[in-house]
Amino acid sequence: MSFFKKVAASIGIGSAKVDTILHSSSYSQGEEVTGVVHVTGGNVEQSMSDIDIEVMTKYLIEEDDKKHYREVKLLSHRVTNSFIIKAGEQKDFPFSFQLPLDTPVSVRNVSVWLHTDVDIEKGVDSKDNDSIKVVPHRWVNNVLQAVEQIGFRLHEADCEHAPYFRRRLPFVQEFEFRPFSSQYRGKLDELELVFQLEDHGLEVIVEVDRKARGMFGWLEEMYNDGERLLRVYFDKVELESGQKHIETKLQSLINQHAG
CATH class of the missing domain: 3.30.310 (TATA-Binding Protein)
Structure with a gap:
């Protein structure tokens, strides 16, 4: 049964899950962002890579006479180094970092979000995106x-x-x-x-x-x-x-x- 669980986890069935929980959904430019990354183990023990939170936005660019949006990373923050998560285990990793002063304000078409990415050994990588509202300094x-x-x-x-x-x-x-x-x-x-x-x-x-x-x-x-x-x-x-x-x-x- 353990073998089948490992095979299932390798394709994302019963694999560990990552959820980023923010203490607020709205922040000012330059303000401290705080929250916790909640990791829940799946059906088998798995090795998790470093967890990083990236602050993302998009901007309009013109290439070959065509306009389109391109995503860009404003900041990357290391939440924790690699670790082992046991089957059914729960771990919380608090984090805090300062939002860059040049983070764009959330108005009209402008969006800002936090991207949490972690590689899972012999499993499907877990990702989590959380939109935030950025108000002017x-x-x-x-x-x-x-x-x-x-x-x-x-x-x-x-x-x-x-x-x-x-x-x-x-x-x-x-x-x-x-x-x-x-x-x-x-x-x-x-x-x-x-x-x-x-x-x-x-x-x-x-x-x-x-x-x-x-x-x-x-x-x-x-x-x-x-x-x-x-x-x-x-x-x-x-x-x-x-x-x-x-x-x-x-x-x-x-x-x-x-x-």
Whole structure:
């Protein structure tokens, strides 16, 4: 009977199972993610490889004149090294790690998930995916609220391929706003923002009006033309001093290039 159990486990029948349980389903950029990986033994004793949790997302890329999404790993965290799980045994492995500051915000088409992967010797590998909601870091949120206060509403947000920025990741998250106030309606088509969040401040890359140059056009065009690449930096003191200062600084920049 033991032989047949081993054969069954090797094709996934009665094999060990892995389940990742998060303490929360929503996290802010840079926040600590905590949870436990629950492993349940199957019908036979099995050797389990290292368990890693990977933070995943996807970004839009254009290749051969076609646009498609590509998955990318933001972070990999080792939960435990290899171990033996006996038949019917249960083991819990707590974990905690910091979500990267450049994790994209879960809005519109943007999704972030945790992928738990473990190789099982002489068995079918066990996998577990858990979606999480990523909310803006408070500094990013302050800027987003300031943009709305001066007369713009969020229209779209997506992650797009942008290797020319030479950042840690091959993409940036672009926030597209449309004007709704009389001050800017009819003068501007769109306002595009990209955030570069750091430990001690926040850089905002701004395109005041791209005039429909195409999905990927404005970022690459502005990067290659330094005079048109608008940047505004908020240090920690500014970001913590109140939203009014942020509104004033942003509005001044927009007004200079809105004509």
